[in-house]
Amino acid sequence: MPPEPHIEAMTDLPPLALTRLTLSRFRSYPALDLATDAPVVVLAGENGAGKTNLLEAISLLVPGRGLRGARIGELGHRAAGESAGGLWAVAGRFVTPLGPLTLGTGVEDAAATRRTFRLDGAPPRAQADIAARAAAVWLTPQMDRLFQDGASARRRFLDRLVWALEPSHAREVAAYDTAMAERNRLLADGRADPAWLDALEDQMAQHGVAVAAARRMLLARLNAALAGGIAGAFPAAVATLDCSVDASLAEVPALAAEDRFRAALAAGRGLDASSGGARLGPHRADLVLTHAPKGLAAALCSTGEQKALLVGIVLAHAALITASRGAAPLLLLDEVAAHLDNARREALFAALPGLGAQVFLTGTEAEIFAPLSPAALLLTVRPGEAVARGAGARFGAAQRRVSGV
Amino acid sequence: MMGPELERLVMLLAKLPGFGPRSARRAALSLLQKREVLMRPLADALLAAAEAIRPCSVCGNLDTTDPCGLCADARRDRATICVVETVGDLWALERAHAHKGLYHVLGGTLSALAGQRPEDLSVEPLLRRAASGEVREVILATSATVDGQTTAHYLAGRLRDTGVAVTRLAHGVPVGGELGYLDDGTLTAALASRRPA
Numbered sequence: 001m002p003p004e005p006h007i008e009a010m011t012d013l014p015p016l017a018l019t020r021l022t023l024s025r026f027r028s029y030p031a032l033d034l035a036t037d038a039p040v041v042v043l044a045g046e047n048g049a050g051k052t053n054l055l056e057a058i059s060l061l062v063p064g065r066g067l068r069g070a071r072i073g074e075l076g077h078r079a080a081g082e083s084a085g086g087l088w089a090v091a092g093r094f095v096t097p098l099g100p101l102t103l104g105t106g107v108e109d110a111a112a113t114r115r116t117f118r119l120d121g122a123p124p125r126a127q128a129d130i131a132a133r134a135a136a137v138w139l140t141p142q143m144d145r146l147f148q149d150g151a152s153a154r155r156r157f158l159d160r161l162v163w164a165l166e167p168s169h170a171r172e173v174a175a176y177d178t179a180m181a182e183r184n185r186l187l188a189d190g191r192a193d194p195a196w197l198d199a200l201e202d203q204m205a206q207h208g209v210a211v212a213a214a215r216r217m218l219l220a221r222l223n224a225a226l227a228g229g230i231a232g233a234f235p236a237a238v239a240t241l242d243c244s245v246d247a248s249l250a251e252v253p254a255l256a257a258e259d260r261f262r263a264a265l266a267a268g269r270g271l272d273a274s275s276g277g278a279r280l281g282p283h284r285a286d287l288v289l290t291h292a293p294k295g296l297a298a299a300l301c302s303t304g305e306q307k308a309l310l311v312g313i314v315l316a317h318a319a320l321i322t323a324s325r326g327a328a329p330l331l332l333l334d335e336v337a338a339h340l341d342n343a344r345r346e347a348l349f350a351a352l353p354g355l356g357a358q359v360f361l362t363g364t365e366a367e368i369f370a371p372l373s374p375a376a377l378l379l380t381v382r383p384g385e386a387v388a389r390g391a392g393a394r395f396g397a398a399q400r401r402v403s404g405v
Numbered sequence: 406m407m408g409p410e411l412e413r414l415v416m417l418l419a420k421l422p423g424f425g426p427r428s429a430r431r432a433a434l435s436l437l438q439k440r441e442v443l444m445r446p447l448a449d450a451l452l453a454a455a456e457a458i459r460p461c462s463v464c465g466n467l468d469t470t471d472p473c474g475l476c477a478d479a480r481r482d483r484a485t486i487c488v489v490e491t492v493g494d495l496w497a498l499e500r501a502h503a504h505k506g507l508y509h510v511l512g513g514t515l516s517a518l519a520g521q522r523p524e525d526l527s528v529e530p531l532l533r534r535a536a537s538g539e540v541r542e543v544i545l546a547t548s549a550t551v552d553g554q555t556t557a558h559y560l561a562g563r564l565r566d567t568g569v570a571v572t573r574l575a576h577g578v579p580v581g582g583e584l585g586y587l588d589d590g591t592l593t594a595a596l597a598s599r600r601p602a
Contacts, residue, residue, distance in 0.1 A: 126588070128588055166589070167588075167589065168588060168589035168590045168593075171590060172590075175551045178518075178551045178552075179551050179555065181518060182516065182517040182518055182551075182552075182555070183517075185517035185518055186517045189517070193522075193523060195559050195562040195563055196515060196517075196523065196555075196559050198558065198559070198562055199515070199554075199555040199556070199557075199558035199559040199562065200517075200555055202555075202558050203551050203554055203555050203558070207551075
């Protein structure tokens with residue numbers, strides 16, 4: 001019988017942990033130097049204080065567009081009267097299973113169209129080098145809309161889950177999108193060279209099947225983990241894909257699925273030209289989530305049940321990353337207590353120690369997180385600063401350290 | 406403060422690949438400081454190259470003779486043509502002494518988004534060379550990008566009627582590379598391209 005989760009067991013830092021966060025002209029922070037050397041970091045403050053900005057800064061230390069999916073031009077600090085932010089930087093000091101690590105990211109040139117990274121002070125050879133050392137998963141209130149939004153939001157959510165375990169997935173998705181955009185342009189021109197279309201459809205078939213196969217593999221692992229009760233008291237979701245290429249992969253080997261997809265694209269050129277793009281393929285896939293205990297489509301569940309399903313998926317995903325990499329990713333939970341009843345909130349707090357992850361939580365009421373207090377560093381966030389109120393002690397203790405600059 | 410001559414020099418240098426305004430200023434300053442030993446010889450070399458170097462009418466290489474030295478070299482294997490995207494790629498293969506045959510420079514890759522169509526590349530001359538009866542194999546040495554691979558697939562289709570063997574570069578483990586440092590895509594390609602030991 002597994003031991004009961006125990007909050008005190010988290011007083012040691014997890015194998016992967018952010019111990020210091022430094023911001024320079026980032027979002028609402030002109031400058032900030034923050035010690036975060038605790039297994040649980042609670043960021044409490046009023047709406048608009050800058051709690052989510054801190055989580056976003058942490059999420060940007062790993063490759064991707066961060067937990068808000070923001071463009072780099074939106075991330076710079078804007079002083080009163082300034083219409084656009086300029087240069088900005090975020091740096092983090094970590095402990096990792098391979099030793100100390102410093103990661104930095106930001107915009108060094110006002111004309112830059114993408115942010116740059118520093119790994120231990122030097123430009124990394126590839127962003128995959130960073131992904132191999134540090135990882136983060138998150139849950140935000142924006143994700144609550146996942147079940148109401150269109151299929152593209154669910155595809156992006158799914159691809160982010162895949163990418164965290166399979167960094168090459170991003171390259172396959174990009175290659176597929178490029179080949180598809182080229183084919184769309186040729187079809188729109190109306191004088192498409194058949195040999196050129198053949199070549200592009202071959203690329204779409206190769207990369208598209210790779211994308212669908214990676215998604216399929218992730219969902220199989222996620223479903224197995226959820227069915228095994230990895231999310232504790234949270235209801236298990238069953239995730240499936242509504243995708244023609246995924247359906248092929250269920251029936252035939254990958255090479256045969258490529259042949260099928262290639263043939264379908266060639267046969268559909270006329271209709272694709274009139275509809276403005278490929279009507280079939282992994283770019284049309286939809287992630288279908290079902291509340292397993294109720295056998296009910298997630299879109300038909302209550303808001304609280306949807307939130308609980310999402311929490312379960314994120315916890316299971318974090319566990320998969322831990323199993324795959326040997327160290328749990330940072331877990332960034334923004335306003336996670338919203339929509340969860342007391343029982344579910346307690347279940348979440350009880351599940352966190354078992355993940356072995358450093359957890360960052362935000363909320364407007366610090367007292368909600370009191371059950372985590374023995375392990376938690378409580379930071380009170382006010383515009384432009386974050387103040388530590390206590391670590392390794394009960395909430396409400398005297399201020400221990402002032403970290404805002 | 407820079408005078409108009411210096412400003413023009415910096416502006417032109419900044420157009421070179423790998424150069425930005427800052428490195429262009431550094432290069433201009435370095436040239437001016439080494440006026441006799443570097444700047445004048447460089448200017449002479451640029452003028453001489455601009456006058457003398459032309460694209461080869463057979464393969465698209467750059468040389469002072471037409472056909473170029475590679476096409477005119479009787480020691481090279483005339484039955485094999487290696488198709489590359491740019492002259493830079495040709496130089497890279499020549500540096501490696503890896504190919505003893507002839508070349509064909511396409512002048513880029515197909516890209517509908519960039520407006521680069523088959524008629525903008527040296528495709529028809531390649532088909533004529535392949536159909537000449539002298540060629541037995543065409544090696545497609547395009548990049549491992551979507552555009553590079555699309556171009557290779559397109560050329561393979563167009564070359565099919567000529568009857569010559571069409572091959573592509575393998576993708577896989579670099580010489581001296583350690584498996585633990587390779588990305589997943591390269592490792593997958595290397596496994597797919599394995600051959601008997």
